[in-house]
Amino acid sequence: MMYAGGEIAFALLDLVVVSVGLYVFMSKRTYAHRYIFPGVAGMVVFIIFPLAYTISIAFTNYSGANLLSLENARAYHLKKTYKVQGGEYDFTLLERDDKRFQLMLVQDDLRFISAPVQLWTNNELKAGGRQVATSNQISMVPMDAEPVAKPASIRGIVDRKVYLSSLSLMLPDGSQLTMTGLRKFAAQKPMFKPVAGFTLKSGEFMDKPDMLLNNQTGQIMMPNPETGYYQYINDQGDFVGEGLAPGFVVNVGWKNFMRILTDPGIQGPFIQIFVWTVIFAACSVAFTLAIGMVLACLAQWESLAGRGFYRVMLILPYAVPAFISILVFKGLFNQNFGEINMFLSMLGFDKPEWTGSPFLAKTMILIVNTWLGYPYMMILCLGLLKAIPEDLYEASAMDGAGPVQNFFKITVPLLMKPLTPLLIASFAFNFNNFVLIQLLTNGEPDIIGATTPAGTTDLLVSYTYRIAFQGSGGQDYGLAGAIATAIFLIVGALALLNMKLSKAEKD
Numbered sequence: 001m002m003y004a005g006g007e008i009a010f011a012l013l014d015l016v017v018v019s020v021g022l023y024v025f026m027s028k029r030t031y032a033h034r035y036i037f038p039g040v041a042g043m044v045v046f047i048i049f050p051l052a053y054t055i056s057i058a059f060t061n062y063s064g065a066n067l068l069s070l071e072n073a074r075a076y077h078l079k080k081t082y083k084v085q086g087g088e089y090d091f092t093l094l095e096r097d098d099k100r101f102q103l104m105l106v107q108d109d110l111r112f113i114s115a116p117v118q119l120w121t122n123n124e125l126k127a128g129g130r131q132v133a134t135s136n137q138i139s140m141v142p143m144d145a146e147p148v149a150k151p152a153s154i155r156g157i158v159d160r161k162v163y164l165s166s167l168s169l170m171l172p173d174g175s176q177l178t179m180t181g182l183r184k185f186a187a188q189k190p191m192f193k194p195v196a197g198f199t200l201k202s203g204e205f206m207d208k209p210d211m212l213l214n215n216q217t218g219q220i221m222m223p224n225p226e227t228g229y230y231q232y233i234n235d236q237g238d239f240v241g242e243g244l245a246p247g248f249v250v251n252v253g254w255k256n257f258m259r260i261l262t263d264p265g266i267q268g269p270f271i272q273i274f275v276w277t278v279i280f281a282a283c284s285v286a287f288t289l290a291i292g293m294v295l296a297c298l299a300q301w302e303s304l305a306g307r308g309f310y311r312v313m314l315i316l317p318y319a320v321p322a323f324i325s326i327l328v329f330k331g332l333f334n335q336n337f338g339e340i341n342m343f344l345s346m347l348g349f350d351k352p353e354w355t356g357s358p359f360l361a362k363t364m365i366l367i368v369n370t371w372l373g374y375p376y377m378m379i380l381c382l383g384l385l386k387a388i389p390e391d392l393y394e395a396s397a398m399d400g401a402g403p404v405q406n407f408f409k410i411t412v413p414l415l416m417k418p419l420t421p422l423l424i425a426s427f428a429f430n431f432n433n434f435v436l437i438q439l440l441t442n443g444e445p446d447i448i449g450a451t452t453p454a455g456t457t458d459l460l461v462s463y464t465y466r467i468a469f470q471g472s473g474g475q476d477y478g479l480a481g482a483i484a485t486a487i488f489l490i491v492g493a494l495a496l497l498n499m500k501l502s503k504a505e506k507d
Helices: 008-026 037-057 070-078 122-128 154-159 161-165 255-262 264-299 307-319 322-332 339-346 358-385 390-398 403-431 434-440 460-469 477-506
Strands: 081-095 101-107 110-114 136-142 167-170 176-181 184-190 192-194 212-214 220-224 229-233 239-244
Touching (some): 008 037, 037 477, 070 192, 070 212, 070 229, 081 110, 081 154, 081 176, 101 167, 122 161, 161 167, 161 176, 220 239, 255 264, 255 477, 264 358, 264 460, 307 358, 322 358, 322 434, 358 434, 390 403, 403 477, 460 477
Parallel strands (some): 136 167
Antiparallel strands (some): 081 184, 101 110, 110 136, 167 176, 212 220, 220 229, 229 239
């Protein structure tokens, strides 16, 4: 079914996974592998295949305007029609007592009616598996008396629309009418028809495949493999004019990657968003680490009464689902009704427009993300502080060092070494922190002059999402795939660095 629907990659994936699974579980030689096969299959289906599929899309023009295959685009154009001489008639469906129907057409003083016919409903066609012919001809005759049958309701027409759409009504003068609306039948002809070839002005005969002739204008059009659209050709065989939608998917090579590097409307926003993404991830790690480490030291201070209570209260933000906290903060930062602006107004300050200013919006994001992330760092530091020998602090006390000197000279250096791989992992996580941006600002305020949906608070991951699913001119999956590939390379490099540092730490 996937292969028949044109989803060759998904069909191949299913075939490979199921075939290998059958072999592993049915062969005695692969007995030991059946224990790890589910995990390996899951990794292939949910990690490797989506990654490879996304990278493959990056080398195509796949978008909201180029979704179909060439065969489907050709079939779509062949279904197009246009009205020809013969006019348009008002249509009435007459329902008889014997559960049969008559079709009545009216145009000014002209009135035609059909003989009683059986009309299948949409559900009957679907349940019975009946195939509707492409053109069921019904002869129409002039009416000489008022009809006896009563008009059917609009619902009755809708229930039989599939069958009615297949009818071709033949008038006495030979004109053929087809359904153009629930209450209209009109004379129509196919807009395009296949042609075997085309003679150029030079006398050369061009016989490219999939050529179509416009019956209305006489022009020839053919698929353009460069743009992914059907386009008309001139007498010299060159493409002219714009492509006809819908388009089809073609390989464009490195075009999407070059757009990132050369198109000013994409290059500028991409660089701006990339710089902000790095700053956001770095500042998030720095702020959460600083606050989490200080609070961990305070919560572990033996002279502090009620340490257990403070630990529980400080860890609570980590127990609340992130999306709930983000939506709460979105309300707190509301310009007109948020508690934060009300408090600032009571102190005599103007109410800042947190989501209207790029600087304030980024500040708000860092504040919220710091609140969400500091408990994680505090938990890590609480565990690592147990591993620091107490005699180090006793020796420093004998040398006259105070708490601040102990913190910067002993605690921080000894915590940073084991924390480094975890900090890199936290950086990678914040690099792709899609939920925070999507729920808090949705990337706003927008970047002026960008040719793609882009906001000043967008991260690369949310920027990719907006290009893929929120583009006003059609979703550009190919460009989104190219940006997603770049994100993968960056995050992959961070993962490799994390592995090397972990290995060095182990050695």
